Amino acid sequence: MxxxxxxxxxxxxxxxxxxxxxxxxxxxxxxxxxxxxxxxxxxxxxxxxxxxxxxxxxxxxxxxxxxxxxxxxxxxxxxxxxxxxxxxxxxxxxxxxxxxxxxxxxxxxxxxxxxxxxxxxxxxxxxxxxxxxxxxxxxxxxxxxxxxxxxxxxxxxxxxxxxxxxxxxxxxxxxxxxxxxxxxxxxxxxxxxxxxxxxxxxxxxxxxxxxxxxxxxxxxxxxxxxxxxxxxxxxxxxxxxxxxxxxxxxxxxxxxxxxxxxxxxxxxxxxxxxxxxxxxxxxxxxxxxxxxxxxxxxxxxxxxxxxxxxxxxxxxxxxxxxxxxxxxxxxxxxxxxxxxxxxxxxxxxxxxxxxxxxxxxxxxxxxxxxxxxxxxxxxxxxxxxxxxxxxxFPYPDPQVPTLATAKVHGAAMVGHYGMSRTSTSNFLKLIGLISQTRVALSDDGTLTVAALLGTNGVPKRWREVAPWQWREVGGDDRLAAVVKDGKVTMFSIAGYAPIFEFTPAPASFDAGWILPAAMAALGVILLTALAWPVLTFTRWRYGHQPAVVGRPALARWAPRVTPWALLVICGGWLAMVTAIDNDVTMLDGRLDIWMRLLQALSLAAIVGSFLMVWNAWILARSPQRRWLRAAWAALSAVSALFLIWLLIVGKTLTLSLNY
Known part of the structure; x- marks a missing residue:
């Protein structure tokens, strides 16, 4: 990518x-x-x-x-x-x-x-x-x-x-x-x-x-x-x-x-x-x-x-x-x-x-x-x-056997890692989340690192040839880790080691669970957003009246408007990152106004997300006891809050536009 x-x-x-x-x-x-x-x-x-x-x-x-x-x-x-x-x-x-x-x-x-x-x-x-x-x-x-x-x-x-x-x-x-x-x-x-x-x-x-x-x-x-x-x-x-x-x-x-x-x-x-x-x-x-x-x-x-x-x-x-x-x-x-x-x-x-x-x-x-x-x-x-x-300048190829500790040490390496060369105060932090790489352990005790590809575009495989040091299978690249108190604190390869390292992603910002959860939340929000026009048309077409009446207007409109706002926000950030990917000179400040607009919309979405929670509470306490509807309202509210949390910790909401 x-x-x-x-x-x-x-x-x-x-x-x-x-x-x-x-x-x-x-x-x-x-x-x-x-x-x-x-x-x-x-x-x-x-x-x-x-x-x-x-x-x-x-x-x-x-x-x-x-x-x-x-x-x-x-x-x-x-x-x-x-x-x-x-x-x-x-x-x-x-x-x-x-x-x-x-x-x-x-x-x-x-x-x-x-x-x-x-x-x-x-x-x-x-x-x-x-x-x-x-x-x-x-x-x-x-x-x-x-x-x-x-x-x-x-x-x-x-x-x-x-x-x-x-x-x-x-x-x-x-x-x-x-x-x-x-x-x-x-x-x-x-x-x-x-x-x-x-x-x-x-x-x-x-x-x-x-x-x-x-x-x-x-x-x-x-x-x-x-x-x-x-x-x-x-x-x-x-x-x-x-x-x-x-x-x-x-x-x-x-x-x-x-x-x-x-x-x-x-x-x-x-x-x-x-x-x-x-x-x-x-x-x-x-x-x-x-x-x-x-x-x-x-x-x-x-x-x-x-x-x-x-x-x-x-x-x-x-x-x-x-x-x-x-x-x-x-x-x-x-x-x-x-x-x-x-x-x-x-x-x-x-x-x-x-x-x-x-x-x-x-x-x-x-x-x-x-x-x-x-x-x-x-x-x-x-x-x-x-x-x-x-x-x-050829060099004899030493025949170093794979260590017996390969699987044990390999298991300690498994997980998601980010690069030490990163940002924490701006939206590049969110890009860093997406860029995290995964270390996996194969049945034969070799490691793969998703970001480290061979010339053929396939992840290289690594076998342990010294304690916490690996060699590329079929090649001569090297990988090594620093371990403290039995835990891997960082690793890198020979070509990268002098200038940046791969460090373990903290549990609170680990792409291993955040990205799947974000995709699920987006799916729920998308369905919720589409449900509004579909249900509105259906009710109009058949003259159906909703079972729950008397809800405050804010509670009724929040689950209709907020999902669309969240989709626009997520789509807007994706569009900007894609634009930057296609032309790095877009980082000259011309995107600032769009970032501010998305941030303003995000503030509105934060309010809307809490109103969605209120709406779910009203539906759960409704005398009609429409549990399926109340459950979906609760799921939608939780999904909205999760996306808002991700936007906040991903530093898309900042006072400064420096990055």
Whole structure:
């Protein structure tokens, strides 16, 4: 269902790293990252590994990417590989403009790397750390001209921002806009609303665009230069990245080289996306320029001193032991015995990944200008990373048996889980309920997680190979859980662990019972709503008079009007979410008036629901003793109250329209 992927990942411009990770030892990532000046010897490849040469990688890419684009309805892509300080290959595939058939040129065509932009923000932060202007462990309020409200008795530090452990809830409004007139300066965007802090600093990994944008604003504040100007002067210029920019819309000199962006290549392109939180995802760049950035981090150079780079690449937070760690800005993607750091990025239209094989001085960057059919771009980029690693850095497949505790531990995992990257103060909380995933236990002791699908679209199966650690059956992905006092407190997979976790849904907000109950309640309300016109017509047609007379008008009309109001409310929220799913720029505030209208109608429905209870009470005490009618009135009243409760706890009724 595209709705869930859009709102959970795409909408927030999150790029998840490839989930298929290596089963090398199921142990925490080593807290070390080499630079060119470090005395590190790359792990030798076993016999039979393909040689990473331009000829071999070009043949491999040419045999895979064009088919993937055609099959996935993707317009174009750029793939760049660097090795030992040089560009090994840079390939453009497909077209940058379907109408004109302009081909993708890796040296000239600009793509939108989405959240890979954050790596430039984090690099800028580390430059200011190196300059002594930013302390990683100082309260960020000391650098801001507005205050992040206190919570949990702990300040937020830059280290928290860089590891996505500041504790902010998810944000969505104004994330993507399509009208340049609505584009506002970074400080205005950040001061408009401070998201709720739902976790104590350092307690939970929850990826945050707002947090990354705060970091970019702090760079702007301490350097005295606007963020886009700072990056241009201190990162782009030293590296010769002449066809890259954070400016939106693009300067005229670059605009002509910008690729069109598509949902699928068979549909018309959409307008240039404007990213409200610039440091979190506004970069436009060519494949050649991204090669320069990768080389700078792999080989050392003008951006950071070696000791600063090592600090940046080292493990800074390991949310789940046994799975990769979060570095300062980069997340670890370690697999096949290699230390790998990287980042992914998504806008609504562009989908990208960047991977740095630190010990081997190899970098891989890929970007697609279309999401493709059924999310094909995401699948293709996962497979490219996995197969690139397995082809050039293969690793012996350890034959680890399934543990005897598989069924016992699997049973403890069963249930519904939500993502740590969530919202609690606005209607996105209701979306989070719908997005909960279910963990199930099979008869053979393997687990399935409904949200974790293989390339074939079927949920992966997992077998326990170490205490509370699972491996994908027939694959090399990894899953692990954190357990306290015998209860699972969170789990994740190798690709997600550094940036968000799956946490058990509380009983009071568990989709396992709420969604079936909501469907049943809606069914009752629908039948009740339809009963009014049907009964009215029947009575008119046959001249029938109701058996119960003398009820107050409010009691008589509440069960007729309130169900229709509830159907309009539920249908209205569904229509808005569908509109957002089809066009994320709808989150620019244009829906506010409709939200207010639905909220006003909800207030009326609350009153109507209690009047329905009153009506049921009157019917139950009526001398005519029409028990069936009274029972249905009671069931309708309870259903109405349940839906009202769900709308309230789902945070559709709020004073603020910030989200």
């Amino acid at each position: 595209r709705l869930l992927t859009s709102l959970a990942g795409l909408l927030a411009a999150l790029a998840l790293p490839a989930a298929a990770q290596a089963p090398d030892a199921l142990k925490p990532t080593a807290p070390f990252a080499p630079s060119r000046t470090a005395t590190v010897t790359a792990t030798p490849s076993p016999p039979g590994a393909a040689q990473l040469t331009a000829a071999d990688v070009n043949a491999w890419l040419d045999g895979l990417v064009p088919y993937g684009l055609d099959r996935g309805d993707i317009a174009g892509a750029v793939v760049v590989v660097v090795k030992d300080g040089q560009v090994l290959t840079q390939r453009g595939y497909g077209v940058a403009d379907v109408k004109t058939r302009r081909p993708v040129d890796p040296a000239q065509t600009l793509f939108r790397p989405g959240s890979i932009s954050k790596l430039f923000t984090w690099t800028a932060v580390m430059q200011q750390v190196e300059a002594g202007k930013i302390d990683l462990d100082r309260d960020i309020n000391d650098y801001l001209d507005f205050k992040i409200p206190p919570a949990f008795g702990k300040p937020i530090t830059m280290r928290h921002l860089m590891t996505h452990t500041a504790g902010f809830e998810e944000t969505a409004k104004h994330l993507l806009i399509d009208d340049p007139a609505k584009d506002e300066p970074l400080d205005v965007v950040l001061k408009r609303w401070t998201p709720e802090r739902i976790y104590a600093p350092g307690a939970m990994a929850a990826y945050s665009n707002y947090g990354a944008s705060l970091a970019g604003y702090i760079v702007q504040r301490v350097s005295g230069e606007p963020f886009a100007v700072y990056v241009d002067r201190h990162i782009f210029a030293p590296l010769g990245m002449t066809r890259s920019s954070f400016v939106q819309p693009l300067p005229p000199a670059l605009a002509g080289g910008m690729s069109k962006g598509y949902v699928v290549s068979s549909r018309d392109p959409k307008a240039f996306e404007l990213i409200g939180m610039t440091p979190a995802g506004a970069l436009s760049s060519t494949g050649s320029d991204m090669a320069r950035f990768m080389i700078a981090h792999l080989e050392g150079g003008p951006l950071l001193k070696p000791q600063t780079a090592q600090l940046m690449y080292a493990a800074a937070n390991t949310p789940i032991p046994g799975l990769p760690a979060m570095a300062l800005g980069f997340y670890h993607e370690d697999r096949n015995g290699r230390r790998i750091i990287g980042h992914g990025g998504d806008t609504d239209l562009f989908h990208s990944d960047l991977h740095l094989f630190l010990d081997d001085h190899v970098g891989l960057y890929l970007s697609f200008n279309s999401g493709g059919k059924d999310g094909a771009a995401h699948v293709l980029r996962e497979r490219l990373f996995a197969e690139f690693t397995n082809r050039y």
